[in-house]
Amino acid sequence: MKNILSPSILSADFGYLKDEIEKTEKAGAEYLHFDVMDGLFVPSISFGMPVLEAVSKYTKQVLDVHLMIQEPIRYIETFQKAGADIITVHYEACEDLKATIQKIKDCGAKVGVSIKPKTDVSVIEEFLDDMDMLLIMTVEPGFGGQSFIPESIGRIKEARAIMEKRGRQIDIQVDGGIYLHNIEEVLAAGANVIVAGSAVFKGDASKNVEDFMKVLDK
Numbered sequence: 207m208k209n210i211l212s213p214s215i216l217s218a219d220f221g222y223l224k225d226e227i228e229k230t231e232k233a234g235a236e237y238l239h240f241d242v243m244d245g246l247f248v249p250s251i252s253f254g255m256p257v258l259e260a261v262s263k264y265t266k267q268v269l270d271v272h273l274m275i276q277e278p279i280r281y282i283e284t285f286q287k288a289g290a291d292i293i294t295v296h297y298e299a300c301e302d303l304k305a306t307i308q309k310i311k312d313c314g315a316k317v318g319v320s321i322k323p324k325t326d327v328s329v330i331e332e333f334l335d336d337m338d339m340l341l342i343m344t345v346e347p348g349f350g351g352q353s354f355i356p357e358s359i360g361r362i363k364e365a366r367a368i369m370e371k372r373g374r375q376i377d378i379q380v381d382g383g384i385y386l387h388n389i390e391e392v393l394a395a396g397a398n399v400i401v402a403g404s405a406v407f408k409g410d411a412s413k414n415v416e417d418f419m420k421v422l423d424k
C-alpha cells in the first residue's frame with residue numbers, strides 16, 4: 207500500500223495559504239487535508255466550501271476533506287462540487303452512515319470514514335466493503351497541535367487485523383500529533399496515509415515535507 211502525505215492546512219498561515227500549499231505540492235505531498243469544523247460535532251469552527259473551491263483552482267493535489275460536522279449527509283454534494291476528491295465523515299456524527307456513504311459514492315467522491323479515539327475499532331467492519339479509507343483519529347478531533355495518543359498504535363493494528371479477516375485492505379489514515387519522531391511507528395503499525403498539520407506548516411513547509419517524504423518513500 208502506497209505511503210502518502212496529506213498536509214493539514216488547519217495549521218497554515220492563511221495570509222499566505224496559496225504559497226504554503228504550493229510548497230507542499232512541489233516537495234511531494236500528494237494529498238491536501240481540509241479540516242471542516244462546525245462548532246457542534248467539535249467545539250471549534252474552521253472553514254468550509256469557499257476555501258476548498260478557491261484552493262481546488264490552483265493545486266493538483268488530491269483534496270482530502272475531513273468533515274467534523276454533525277449529519278454531514280446534508281453537505282456531501284456541496285463539498286464534492288467545491289472540489290473534494292475524498293470525503294471523510296465521522297462514524298459518530300451520522301445517524302445513517304450507510305446512506306451517508308452511498309451519497310458520497312453517488313456523487314463520485316472516494317469514501318472515508320473516521321473514528322474518534324474512544325470509538326471501538328470494530329464498528330467499521332460492516333461498512334468496510336463500501337469504504338476507500340479509514341481515518342483513525344490519533345487525537346480528539348477539534349484542534350491542531352495536540353499530542354498523539356499512544357493507544358492509537360494498537361488501534362491501527364486492530365484495524366489491519368479486521369481488514370485481513372474480511373479480505374479487504376484499504377488505506378488507513380492517521381490524523382493528529384504526527385511528527386517525524388513518531389511517523390515510523392504509525393507506518394509500522396499499518397497506517398499509510400499520514401496527516402500532518404503543525405509538523406508541516408510550523409516552520410519551513412518545503413523542508414518539512416521533504417523530510418517526511420524521505421521516510422515515506424523509504
Ligand SMILES: O=C(CO)[C@H](O)[C@H](O)COP(=O)(O)O
Nearest residue numbers: 347348350351382383403404
Ligand atoms: O483533524 C484534525 C483536528 O481535529 C487535524 O487534521 C489534526 O489535528 C492535524 O493537526 P496536527 O498535525 O497539528 O495535530
Ligand SMILES: [Fe+2]
Nearest residue numbers: 214241272381
Ligand atoms: Fe483532520
